[in-house]
Amino acid sequence: MADMIDNVRSAVQDRAELPGMSLMEHLDELRKRLIRAILYLLVGFAIAYIFHDRLVAFIQKPLVDIGLTMTMTHPTDALNLIIKTSVVAGAILSSPFIIYQIWLFISPGMYAHEKKYVWPFMSATVGLFVGGAWFGYRYVLPGAINVLVMGFGKNFTHMITIEDYTGFFLAVILGLGICFELPILLFFLSLFGIVDAGFLVRHIRYAILIIFLITAVICPLPDPVSMCIFASPMLVLYLLGVAVAYFVHPSRRKAKELKAS
Structure with missing residues (x-):
């Protein structure tokens, strides 16, 4: 823990040496990025709404495969479903552009050699989220519904309502999509010098414990075997994050620079 605190303090001191922006400049930049992100979200929502029939069919497919359909219990259920799915699909569709706005907002506080990670960062973020969502839709959700x-x-x-099913669907799909972002979190923590590969390896037992606690919360199946299957991709992603941390940590870059000189 002391090493981690020292790393955080060192990272903050290093950032303090970068050219600064005034509070008003920060607020103006934040406002500009928020407006653009909202515009991208609205465009994504509009595109998703055009294809809302296909989206609803896509969501309902795991139920249809076992001979069931969602049940309306309120006159507005269908409309709420269309709006909710369009918002979520629109957010996913526009996420690369929104993430790019986030990157542009934080980039002034980064070194030039760190800014080169923008495209790998964006590709990995979107790819990991889609991979997690696909894993949930292809394997976890059908298996959970069947069991x-x-x-x-x-x-x-069986009377599975629209509200209950969509809540369950989004919990699995979005939950796994977010969990698959673990390497991105470790990437940033290591990039800013807060943790390194050695720290992550030394504390892997705690990481495994946290992963299984998260799995216990979001896994829709109660048996231990399903929980292990559910947690295994996250464990692999943690090890991937360790490898990423090894290559992007500032100490490794400094060692390479010294060796080159």
């Missing part, structure tokens, strides 16, 4: 509905619920009448 929970056709297994535990085989002796009951």
